[in-house]
Amino acid sequence: MTTELYDQAKASAQWIQERIPETPEIALILGSGLGGLCDDFDDAVALEYSDVPGFAESAVEGHEGRLVYGKLAGKPVLAMQGRVHYYEGWSLTELTFPVRVFGLMGIDNLLVTNSAGGANPDYVPGDLMVITDHINLTGVNPLRGANEDRFGPRFPDMSYAYNPQIRETILSAANDLGYELKQGVYAGMAGPSYETPAEIRMIHTLGGDAVGMSTVPEVIVANHMGMNVGGISCITNLAAGLGTEKLDHEEVKEVAAMVREKFSALVCKTVEML
Ligand code: GMP
Numbered sequence: 001m002t003t004e005l006y007d008q009a010k011a012s013a014q015w016i017q018e019r020i021p022e023t024p025e026i027a028l029i030l031g032s033g034l035g036g037l038c039d040d041f042d043d044a045v046a047l048e049y050s051d052v053p054g055f056a057e058s059a060v061e062g063h064e065g066r067l068v069y070g071k072l073a074g075k076p077v078l079a080m081q082g083r084v085h086y087y088e089g090w091s092l093t094e095l096t097f098p099v100r101v102f103g104l105m106g107i108d109n110l111l112v113t114n115s116a117g118g119a120n121p122d123y124v125p126g127d128l129m130v131i132t133d134h135i136n137l138t139g140v141n142p143l144r145g146a147n148e149d150r151f152g153p154r155f156p157d158m159s160y161a162y163n164p165q166i167r168e169t170i171l172s173a174a175n176d177l178g179y180e181l182k183q184g185v186y187a188g189m190a191g192p193s194y195e196t197p198a199e200i201r202m203i204h205t206l207g208g209d210a211v212g213m214s215t216v217p218e219v220i221v222a223n224h225m226g227m228n229v230g231g232i233s234c235i236t237n238l239a240a241g242l243g244t245e246k247l248d249h250e251e252v253k254e255v256a257a258m259v260r261e262k263f264s265a266l267v268c269k270t271v272e273m274l
Helices: 002-017 035-040 092-104 164-177 197-206 216-224 249-273
Strands: 026-030 042-048 066-072 075-081 109-118 128-136 182-188 210-212 228-238
Touching: 002 092, 026 035, 026 092, 026 249, 035 066, 035 075, 035 249, 066 249, 075 249, 092 216, 109 216, 109 249, 128 164, 128 216, 128 249, 164 228, 164 249, 182 216, 182 228, 210 228, 216 228, 228 249
Parallel strands: 026 075, 026 109, 109 228, 128 182, 182 210
Antiparallel strands: 042 066, 066 075, 109 210, 128 228
C-alpha cells in the first residue's frame, strides 16, 4: 500500500517534470482567494488538477484547481491554486498527495497560506500572521499506517515544523514592505462546522492564536519528507464568541479578497528573499 503510494507519487512527479522547464525552488499552497498570485508568474505553465495523476479536486468556493509553474520574482516556483480539505471527504493520503509529489520532485521549500479565524482577541480581520507553530486538533494524522521509509522516518521530529529561517525571511519581507505581521500558533481543526465559543476559549487557552481547517496535514507530510516549511495565515474573521456576528464563509471570502493584494505582495517578496 505504501509502496503503491510511493510509486504513484513518483509517477506524478515525473509527469509534472516532463511539462515544466526546471525544478522549482519553492512550492506554494495558495488558500482561499489567493490563487490570483499566479497571474504575476512569468513563463507560466498551468496544469489542471484533473489532468495531474493522483491530484484531488476541491469543490470549495474560492478554490481553483490548478497547479501553476512559473517564475515569481525571478525564481522558479510551483503553486497549488486551491487546495482540498479533509472536511470535503478526502482521505489524508489523498489530501497530502501533492506535497509528497513536491518532495519527490526535489523541492526543498514549501510556503503554505490559508484563511483562518482569529482566536487571539488581539487579532482583527485583515491581519496577516506568520505561523510559528501549530496544534493538531483534528484528531487524525496523515502518517497513520505503515511507514514508507523512502518518504521519511516512522516518528518524524516536529520541533521546527515551521522553519525558523523561513519565518525570519517572511518577517523581513513584511518589514521591507512596511507591513505589520502577527506571529502565532495555528490550531488545525477537522471542520467543517466552525467552532463553538467554548472551543475557541479552549483553543486560546491552549496557545492557539488562529484557527482553521487546513494546513496541518500538509505540514506534517512536508516535515516527514524533510522539507522546510513557512506558513502565513490571513485572519478573515473573529473566531466564534469573540464577535457578535455569526460566522459565515461569505465573510471569510470577502476579507480574503480585501487582503489579497497585500497577501500576494508578501508572498512575492518572501519568495524573492528566500
Ligand atoms: O470559511 C471556512 C474556511 O476558511 C475553511 O476552509 C477554514 O480553513 C477557514 N476558516 C476561516 N475562518 C475560520 C474559523 O473561524 N474557524 C475555522 N475552523 N476555520 C476557518
